Amino acid sequence: MISNPTLCALQFTYEGHSFEENFDTLASLVSQTPEHGIVLAPELCLSGYSYDRMNEAATFSRSVIPKLAKLSHLKTLGLTLIERREGCFFNTFHLFCDGRLIHTQAKNKLFALGDEMRYFHAGNLEDIRIVHIEGIKIAVLICFELRFPLLWERIKGADVILIPAYWGKQRKDHFEALTLALAIAAQSYVVCANSSDDSMAASSGIITPFGEAYRDDRKSVITHILDRHEIQTMRRYINIGLA
Secondary structure, X not given: OOOOOEEEEEOOOOOOOOHHHHHHHHHHHHHOOOOOOEEEOOOOOXXXXXXXXXXXXXXXXXXXXXXXXXXXXXXXXXXXXXXXXOOEEEEEEEEEEOOEEEEEEEOOOOOHHHOHHHHOOOXXXXXXOOEEEOOEEEEEOOHHHHHOHHHHHHOOOOOEEEEEEOOXXXXXXXXXXXXXXXXXXHOOEEEEEEOOOOOEXXXXXXXXXXXXXXXXXXXXXXXXXOOHHHHHHHHHHOOOOOO
């Protein structure tokens, strides 16, 4: 068990690039992260919202799963992929750890303003839960799910909350405020990875349980070391039932 792994948030542009180019960019950035790090990539960073190429995107996603598993050697890597199951498309988060796929969950709260409900099927609410990885309790909310306090309750007690996002620039302040509030309310680390395409908010980074935000829109890789002691201290000092 790694006591204090490095948390890593990625942000890069991927709209207008081929699926293969985006995978190469992702692989290059993951290679720059330290061993035993927890690495998060933006929402649908390989395909974007390819509504006109959904079958192609799902096929590509399925084909690169072994490569993504390989990228996670001595690391934990999370990202969402377009997936097809039983004739329906899902925006599914995949979490890899040291070469293995260990958890998936499809996006439950779909964003109506982005026409997601026309193209994607909603995932199961029950799949939004805490996953234990090498002694660390990890949970995931996918983009729009960040806005739902009911979902915050489902992941109460997580040490690290991952937020892969494709969040628009017009609501940049909302993204920063909500990720900060979640870290403070949950007394957890929040790792948020967002697209940095021209219309997107960027604002990727890591927020501590105390509410210190480490963000830099100019960087493709943002890192901060997880301090288990800070989680324990916050939960004892301001006791909301998580200690």
